[in-house]
Amino acid sequence: MDDIPVPLPARPSRFMDCFRAFIRARHLAYKTEKTYCFWVKDFIRFNGMQRPEDLGKTEVDKWLGHLANRRAVSINTQKTALNAVVFLYKQFLNIDLGDLQFERTSKGRRLPVVFTHEEAMAILGNMQGHHKLAASLMYGSGLRVMETVRLRVQDVDFGRQCLFVRETKGDKWRRTILPRSLLQPLQAQVEFALALHKRDLEEGFGEVYLPGALAKKYPRAATSPGWQYVFPAPERATDPRSDVIRRHHIGEQQVRRAVASALRISGIRKKASCHTFRHSFATNLLSKGTDIRNIQELLGHTDVNTTMIYTHVIGVHERGVVSPLD
Template identity: 50%
Template structure:
């Protein structure tokens, strides 16, 4: 009797990631850095390596490849996940790592006029998505992953599910977007009915809901508010589904709008979130309220926008302007 073959290491990593419901983006990043770690050490198996090899690899990323601090942190998270969750090995504290420099930069913020200029150069679904990003403070992927059931027109609020840190939160639904959103939902529902008529119409469900509620994936309330214009093969389940709009298409549209508006700032979709927070603080709203709307764990993260407000000499009047 032959014993079943043990899955390859990277397949074990993928399986472990999916059991914990990490995003596909996280899965790709973790697999990439784990594979890169193994190749860096001449294809040695990670079980034969430890803290010294991890330290050497992370220092290599910082010194030789000169990666950003955030990239080095992702690589470290991937390796810690590998050892703890996949290999089930406890590692001692890893110190003396050559750290990538994390530059201290203030967030780029659009003025109110610049936001209007960007929006005026967008149309259709892109205009609505970007309006929501600025009007509610959502991250791009939070906006694209919105489901029909997450919109509450009566209370004028949006429930953001499984956001950063795997937490739900509630933010405002701008009045200006209500009618365009209702029109968008009509178009989405028509598209969903067409898919159902052709034998499709299923959408990816979070966690184990698909097993718990076998028919929920075709229910209207679970559909994405902003569906893709074409169906595609889910890379994990291999099922043909209609996913949400591709993030890069919105990013490209915003980048083009910023350029054609003649705005000379390195801004994009996330800049609208920064602008949302800054403009609320300018209007006198409490920083704790802004913190809750943004979903920041620590108010210190939100306080960076107070520094943006103080640009231009921390609000001090120049002596030249007194002449």
């Protein structure tokens, strides 16, 4: 259960516990919480464990410059660190840092690694069971690994052959395509999940975690079939948020390890991961002539410029440009 927030004291007193509680009160994603806490701790360590209240613009500029010059982080990493420390000061401490003058990193943004269709199918061919189905959804529907494991039964629309992706990065809901080739295996997975849920109910359990305040608003929803995870965990476990014994979804790390193992078996030496399937989904559609705006909508990107990076990935040779030598 690697996406469940660590429990906090009822009345937090330590600085980082108070910071975490502040983030949760604003309903930010747990991944955002972990990322912000990581960079805030890094900032505090860089400044000799001094209290952030005693630091300010000068120390922030030095730290961000250190990330660029000494640690050679990428542009996106420096931006993430900046967002974390600005949130700390502006939102949590109510301190205005003013106009920051830090040295920006010169390490440019790298193009994402993608699979050819043959490579993607070779990797999937070396996977089995629900891990294979999860990876197939990442490639066939453009899902993130987080979105895949968090799919609920009600998110699958077999009639219209689409998926509703609700528990997403930035809480931006979207609808994406459901490949015809996955209709039967996904239907079997849903039936398995519901059978497992039925057994849990018979044994006096059957509740599932509901996001936000839905559990209070709809008390019976936690045991309804529609809210159950499509990829349920093999065992029930105690939810540290409420001490209720529930069945969570399979862990993201399980899927990552299965993909990494299939990569090794397939002999593909690209620096790839689960997210490479999502990149490959986009580039495959783009190379087949799908409009960039449609791809943006399917991926859930707020800014089309984020999606435009895939125009560089597919390469000019896939757009009909031929070398003079050939």
